[in-house]
Each structure stands twice: as C-alpha cells, then as structure tokens.
Amino acid sequence: MKRYRFWGGTFLVLILTFLLAACSLLPEKQVHYQRFNNGTDTRLTYYARQDKVTRQETKNTILYSALGAVDKESAQQVLDPISKKFQGIKGLSQKITYKKTYAEEKLTIDYSKVNLDDVRHLPGMRYTSGTESNNISLKKSETLVKRHNFVKVTDNKFRNFSKKELTQAPYSIKDFNNIKLASSTIDTNATTVDELTKELGRPDRTQKTQGTSGMERGMYLWYLSPNKLAYLSVSTSGNQVLTKTLTRYGTSRKNISSAIFDSLENGTEYSAVITALGEPTRATAFRSRTTSYATLTYRNRASKKDYIFYFTNDKLISKRESNY
Template identity: 65%
Template sequence: MKRQHFLGSAFIVLIFTLLLSGCSLLPEKQVHYQRFGNGIDMRLTYYARRDRVTRQETRSTILYSALGASDKESAKQILDPLSKRFQGITGLTEKITYGKNYAKEKLTIDYKKVNLKKIKQLPGMYYSNTKSNRISLKKSEEFLKKNKFVKITDNKYKKFTKKELTQRTYSIKDFDKIKLASSSIDDDATTITDLTKQLGRPDSTQKTKSTGEERSMYLWYLTPSKTAYVSVYTVGNRINTKTLNRYQNTDKKINSSVFDSLQNGIAYDTIINTLGEPTRATVFRNGSNTYATLTYRDKNTTKTYTFYFTNEKLISKRESS
C-alpha cells in the first residue's frame, strides 16, 4: 500500500510540474506577416506558444533604388554600419548578403535568450514593455497591422517582378544621357516627354512666367525617402539645367590626397571614372558652353569635395568640412 501511495503522489507532483511548465510543451505555432512596397519586401514570422512569442525570423529584400544607392558598394556604405550594431548580441543573429541590384537580410531573435533591454534601441526595434522578456503575440500582431503589415495565411506573398530585381539603379551614366538644348531649334535635345517615358510622371512641377518664355522645374524622386532625385529646369520647351542629387551616396575613394592629385584640365569623364558615383551633379548649358559641378562626400569624414567644369574640363575645385 505504501508503494502504491508513493507512486500516486509522484504522479500528482509530475502533473503539477507539467501544468507549471505547460507553455514549453505546447506545439509551437507560426504566424506570418508581410510589408511590401517602396522597394522593400519584409517578411516576418512569429513562433509562439499560446500568446507568448518564443522567437521571430525576419527576411527582407531591399532594392538598392529604395536606399538611393547607385550600386552594391553604395548600398554597403549605408547598410553595413546598421548591420554592425546587431552583431555580438546573445540570442540575436543578423546577416546581409549583397546582390547586383538588391540586398537580402535575415534577422532571427530567440526571446528565451535575448535581453530586450539591449536590443530595444536597435534600428527598427520596438517593444512597449521590457520589464520581462515575455512578448505577447496578440499585442505584436496589433502593432504590425497598425504599421501596414498584412497577415499571410495562404503563403501567397507579394513578390518583386523579374524586371524590378534585375533593373539597375539610376546612375550618373543615365544622368549624362540627358542632353541639354543648345538653342530653341536643337532637335537632338532631351525633352520632358522623353524623361516622363523613362522616369514616369514628375513628382513635382513648378511653372513661372513674368516676361518672355515660361520657366519650369520638373522633379522625379528616385527613392521613397525622397533623399535622391533628378530635376531639370526649362526655358520654354528647352531643358537647359539638370541636377542629380543622392545625399546618402558617399565615396570611399575620395580623400584629401586624391583630391590634391586631380589637377585643372582633367576631363569630366575622367573624374567620374576615377571617383565613381557622385553625391550630387549639376550641369547648365548656355548656348554652346556647358558648366558642370560634381560633389563627392567622404565615407569616413564629413568632408565634401566639389569639382567645377567648363566644357567638360576641370577649371577649379573646393574641399570643405
């Protein structure tokens, strides 16, 4: 009898223990969400038991055009400093791989191991309560829906088209193809209609007319953040000024020594071939003469380097901090 009583007591203790730790024995369910648009495909999966999120996985595809980056190297200059902040944290892994026209990021968080207080200040992280590592699935889903995430229940994610994944970002070479008008009868010059076919409807248009011909400005944003754009100015129907601006584009090739080595008389194309994509470019045409400015920003400092050209030859330059 004592033996049977002991076994019965042990069984009761076992049941009580299972009730206390029941969450860890429940099957783990998955909940999928996606936010798609503006050049970014973000797919988030929560793994949860009841209302408690145990871990999450986020996979993102980011087109370089969404960053205002002209190529892989420019994208690395933007994303690598952010990625560095995610490294060396227990319970969190993050990795970015770079393709020709887009980057892929994978982020995983194990809430059984991670310290929320350490990660809540990271880019893109939001937690309303960090007193414990308990993450509510219900509250997390409510937050995602408020931030334009869509719940995926049938594995039918939105996808980028092949054209979007293979289309290269707008570059200085594209900008240089905009031919400014030398006169009102320059039939070879680029028109607003030509640019609209290439870039779509302008995001901003301004027109003024006081005396003489109408003057207009047309602007196309190249990124959702509006940090990169192409703009042109017209007199009548003639484009006489164009600007390419990409503030986030920095250059690791430029520094004071390289700047000093580039002497007056060097060609506009040589500067671009030597230094790569500029942060800003402006070209103005007056009759048969063209006047251009190229600005580069040092990746490692706050310095900017500006080069001035007349008829595609360097005539002066300026270094500023």
C-alpha cells in the same frame, strides 16, 4: 526606370512586439506576415507556443534605389552603421548580404536567450514600457503589425519582386549625362520634359512661370527614392531642358581621399573623373550658347568631406575640398 514613392521608416524592419505573461508546452507554430511596398519586401515570422512567442525571424529584401543608393558600396555606407549596432548581442543574430542591385537582411531573436534591456533601444525595436520578462504575446503582436500595413500570409503565398525589379539598376550618372541640354531657347535638339516624363513618370513637383519673352519657364523634380534623398531636377524653357541636377545623398564613396583628389589635375576629362571615382553624390550641368558647365560632388562619410570638381566644356578647370 521605376521610381518609388516616399515611405516612413528604416530599412531594418520594425520589430513589433508586446510582452505578456503566458507559457505553454504546446508544439511550436509559425505565423507569417509580409509588408511589400516602396522597393522593400519585409517578411516576418513568429514562432510561438499558444500565445507566447519564443522567437522571431525577419527577412528583408531592399532595392538600392529605395535607399537612394546606386550600388553596393553606397548601400553599405547607409546600412552598415545600423547593422553594427545589432552585433554581439546574446540571443540576437543579424546579417546583411549585398547583391548587385539589392541587399538581403536576416534578423533572428531568440526570446529564451535575449535580454530585452540589450535590444529595446536598437533601431526599429518596439516594446511596451515596464517590461520585466521575455513573454511576447502573439495575439497583440499580430494586432500591431497589421496596423503597420503587414498582411498575414498563408500557404507560403508571399509576394515577390519580379526579375526586372531585382536586376534593374538605379538611376545613374550615365542616365543623367544622356539628358541633352538646350544651348538656347530656340534649340530643338535638347531633351524635353515629355521625354523625361515618359522615362520617369509624372514629376513629383512642378512650377511654371511666364518669361519676359513670353516663353513659359518651368522647374520639374522627380524623386528617385522613397526617402527623398535622391532626386532629379531640371529647369526648362518651353518644353526644352536648360539645366539639370542629380542629387543622391545616399551615395557616398570610400575610395576618394585627399591624395586621389590632388592627383586629378586641371584639364582632366569629365568622363575620366567619373571613371576614376565612380558615381557622384551630386551632379549639375547647364549650357550658355556653345559653352557647357558642370560640377561633380563626391562625399566621403568616413572623413566627412566633400570633393567638388568644376568643368567647362568637359575639362576640369578647378576643384575644392571641404568639410560638411
């Protein structure tokens, strides 16, 4: 399971442009830039005559794990509201295509047709103040994108995601359920911090204290997305995992409603709820001797509601619906 470090910025690439008066009848040339990091591949192409940019094309490939999303549906709930703001603008076209584990975006701006007043306030747009015309300086645009870690590309030598990176599924509830919890401080069958570190890498946060019994207690956290909206945290006694929490605020479900919520009755199996509703927004679990306790939280952004299910020994015992 590959993880990505935090990075600032949104999925829709920063459209970094400057406006200057310049015009030429010289043949149109292409200049390419790329920024490749944190689960996102951004490719920017300027089409220009001399120093005047005539149009601009951006292609993005972003792994769902970089959004803190686990599938197409949860990625759509993150990206579609942003994409909607780019629709219906003359001289600008933008489209997102959703794959199984990643999304592709293409955005094109034709500066001979677009009205800058229609686009300057869109997410990620950057224009100099006081602009009155669609004259974009290629030279100054290149200077600015380089400041934002874009690298110039020649001979089409772009960096690419590996096949494994494009097909590897984000950390899922199945992975979470595979973490075995200790029933007591002397349980030797539980998952260890060393095993999680081997799978996820070095923890992003670690806190250790000495327990009253002399056994070391620990808290460990791994970020599962660069925006830190998805993370796994565990508490330990010695090296054994006692409790676990999976949080992914980028994961939201459209298919859950009050009617579906009401149909899931007490006694329903933990696995049956997941089968019915899919990946949860949040999951927690701990054990006390022979009894296990768990919660599953599902968020619906459209209705702005959380649906929370409580389990004992993998059986639903209660549930709660609330606004957030």
